[in-house]
Every structure is written in C-alpha cells, then in structure tokens.
Amino acid sequence: MNDIPSMQRAGANAVKAIIDDVIAEKLDVEKIFSGSKGTFRIADLGCSVGPNTFIAMQNITDAVQQKYQSQGLAFEMPEFQVFFNDHASNDFNTLFVSLPPERSYFATGVPGSFHGRLFPNFSLDFVYSSYALQCLSKVSEELLNKNSAVWNKGRVHYASAPDEDITAFLDCRAKELMVGGLLVLIMPGVPNGIPHASALTGAIFDFLGQCLMGMAKEGLISEAQVDTFNLPVYFASPKEMTQLVERNECFSIERMEITLPCAGADDLIV
Ligand SMILES: C[S@@+](CC[C@H](N)C(=O)[O-])C[C@H]1O[C@@H](n2cnc3c(N)ncnc32)[C@H](O)[C@@H]1O
Structure with missing residues (x-):
C-alpha cells in the first residue's frame, strides 16, 4: 500500500513530463x-520537510537548464534560487x-501562509505547489452553528467551495510572478459533475466520521467533539479551478490534466 508521502x-x-513540456514550450x-x-x-x-520537494525542485531546474541550452543561451545560464515555503x-x-x-540552487526558507503575500512584486519566475492548495485556511463558522442548515453533526467534512482561499492564493501569485x-x-480533485459525497474522498471522510461516531458511542470521545471537528480540506473539480483562474484574469491555463498517479489515489489536476 502507498503511504501518503x-x-x-x-x-x-506523474506530472514531471508535463512540467518538462510546459517549460520547453511556454x-x-x-x-x-x-x-x-x-x-x-x-x-x-x-513544501513540507522533504524529500518530495527536493526531487521536484531538481526536476524544474534541470528542465529550465535544458530550455536555456535548446534556445542557444547556455552561455547565459542563470543561477537558481529556491524558496521553500510552508x-x-x-x-x-x-x-x-x-x-x-x-x-544546483541556493536554498531559502519562507515561513507563512500562501493565502497571503510572501514575496515582493514580480520577484518569482516559477511557482510550484503540490498537494497543498486543498488545505483551507479555516473551517466555515456555519458548520459549527447548531442552528445552521449545514451544521455538521456526526460528520467530519463538508464540501463547501473555498472560493476565497483559492482567489486569495491566485491574487497574491499574480503580483509575485514575473x-x-x-x-x-x-x-487532489474530483471529476467534473461528480457530487463530492460520491467521490472516493467523500466516502473516506464519511467512513472516518462513522468511526469517530462509533468511538463516541463507546464513550471514548464525546459526540460534541465529533460534531465540532471538521477537516479543513476541499477537493476542487477542473471546472471550479477553471472558473477561479478565469475570474482572476491574470493567468491563462496552458495545460490542465487529470492523472491517476497510483491505484487508490484520487484524481489529480495540473
Ligand atoms: C500534504 S503536504 C504536501 C507536501 C509536499 N508539497 C508534497 O507534495 O509532498 C501539504 C503541506 O502544505 C502545507 N500547507 C497547507 N496550507 C498551507 C498554507 N496556507 N501556507 C503554507 N503551507 C501550507 C502543510 O503545512 C503541509 O506541509
């Protein structure tokens, strides 16, 4: 079985070849x-603590070097600086x-949330983020309100669209990227047109909620603890991501693909 890292x-x-192509072409x-x-x-x-980030950063610097060489710019090869953020x-x-x-790069750590500004205007050439943008900045207050229609009793996940989070992320990157x-x-994402509850992740979260409710029935934790616990994650569909990128108006989508990197993993969008 695959562990999470x-x-x-x-x-x-699974997306290395796509990144290589995009760097070469775009x-x-x-x-x-x-x-x-x-x-x-x-x-x-x-970026977390590695090692995945090191592999990804080396792949990107290799592909950029390749691009300079193919453009006949090998004599102007840049130095690389990687900012590791979390x-x-x-x-x-x-x-x-x-x-x-x-x-083949200088390394710098940048602490702070990517939902806000992290870098000066026009200071980055390439921004990469892997398996992180599904994390929300907060759980909606409504989920914790017993009088709300979406009160999350007995469940640990509610698929409400995190428009503000992804909008804030894109707005900041639009200022920081050259x-x-x-x-x-x-x-991780869900296919277009599939209700969140029917996607693999929805089923896993429901199962987790049921396990916690089972523990509550045995008195190991309280039901109130389960009711107030909500996973701050959201799995967007390609359609939702397209709409958010188009609404931002600073980026064009050059490639967007769904891949299935390994059995048991959910869909993946680039
Ligand atoms: C599932 S790990 C992915 C790590 C690595 N990118 C990879 O692909 O193996 C998600 C990482 O995103 C970070 N993260 C989540 N929300 C963040 C935010 N708002 N700002 C910065 N980092 C965040 C988490 O702390 C965590 O290290």
Whole structure:
C-alpha cells in the first residue's frame, strides 16, 4: 500500500513530463532573463520537510537548464534560487539538514501562509505547489452553528467551495510572478459533475466520521467533539479551478490534466 508521502511523490512523478513540456514550450526565458539579473527564482508553496520537494525542485531546474541550452543561451545560464515555503510551524530545520548536497540552487526558507503575500512584486519566475492548495485556511463558522442548515453533526467534512482561499492564493501569485513566468499546481480533485459525497474522498471522510461516531458511542470521545471537528480540506473539480483562474484574469491555463498517479489515489489536476 502507498503511504501518503509516496502517493504524493507518485503524483509529482506523474506530472514531471508535463512540467518538462510546459517549460520547453511556454517558458519565455528571453523575457525572464532580461528582467532577472541572472537569477531564476522558484518557490515551492507548502513544501513540507522533504524529500518530495527536493526531487521536484531538481526536476524544474534541470528542465529550465535544458530550455536555456535548446534556445542557444547556455552561455547565459542563470543561477537558481529556491524558496521553500510552508507554515511557520513547519519543521524547517529538518528540511535544511536534509537538503541534497549536490543541489544546483541556493536554498531559502519562507515561513507563512500562501493565502497571503510572501514575496515582493514580480520577484518569482516559477511557482510550484503540490498537494497543498486543498488545505483551507479555516473551517466555515456555519458548520459549527447548531442552528445552521449545514451544521455538521456526526460528520467530519463538508464540501463547501473555498472560493476565497483559492482567489486569495491566485491574487497574491499574480503580483509575485514575473510576466512570462509559470505557476504549476498539483492538487487532489474530483471529476467534473461528480457530487463530492460520491467521490472516493467523500466516502473516506464519511467512513472516518462513522468511526469517530462509533468511538463516541463507546464513550471514548464525546459526540460534541465529533460534531465540532471538521477537516479543513476541499477537493476542487477542473471546472471550479477553471472558473477561479478565469475570474482572476491574470493567468491563462496552458495545460490542465487529470492523472491517476497510483491505484487508490484520487484524481489529480495540473
Ligand atoms: C500534504 S503536504 C504536501 C507536501 C509536499 N508539497 C508534497 O507534495 O509532498 C501539504 C503541506 O502544505 C502545507 N500547507 C497547507 N496550507 C498551507 C498554507 N496556507 N501556507 C503554507 N503551507 C501550507 C502543510 O503545512 C503541509 O506541509
């Protein structure tokens, strides 16, 4: 059975070829080089502690180097700087001590939520985020209100669309990315037109809720604890992501694909 980090790694591997293609076809290295003063800046938002982020960052720097070579710009090869971002509570010490010694980039840690600004205007060439944007900044207050129609009694997940979170994320990145840069998002999702409750993840969350209710019936925890516990995650569909990106108006979608990185994992959007 796949554990969670290796499932995420399978997801990142499944999109490696797509990222290589997009860098080869879409990355405007001449425009970027003229504004970058010789440094190509990459951010991994929600990087955790590794090692998946190290593999992804090496793949991206390799693909960008390849692009410079194929454009006849090998003599102007940039230096690379990678910004590793996660919440301030992330174990950045573990990340830093396990940085690959042979890496081809300078490493910087950036603590803070990616739902807000993390970088100065036009300071990044490439933004990558893998299996992180499904995490919500907060659970809706309504779920905890006994008088609300969506009070979440006995359940641990409610599929309400997190428009503000993804909108805030896109607004911030639109300011931070250079013109001609790329934003790659890998996120677990649900197929278009499938109700959240019918998707694999919905069934898993319902099962988890039932297990907790079973524990409450045995007196191990209280029902009130189950009622007030809600997982702050949301799995968007390609249609929802398209609408949010179009509403932002600063990005164009160059590729969006659903992959199934490994058996048992849910769909994946790039
Ligand atoms: C499931 S892990 C994915 C780690 C890694 N990107 C990978 O693909 O293996 C999600 C990570 O996103 C981080 N994260 C969630 N919400 C975040 C936010 N608002 N700002 C920064 N990091 C966040 C979590 O702390 C966690 O380390």
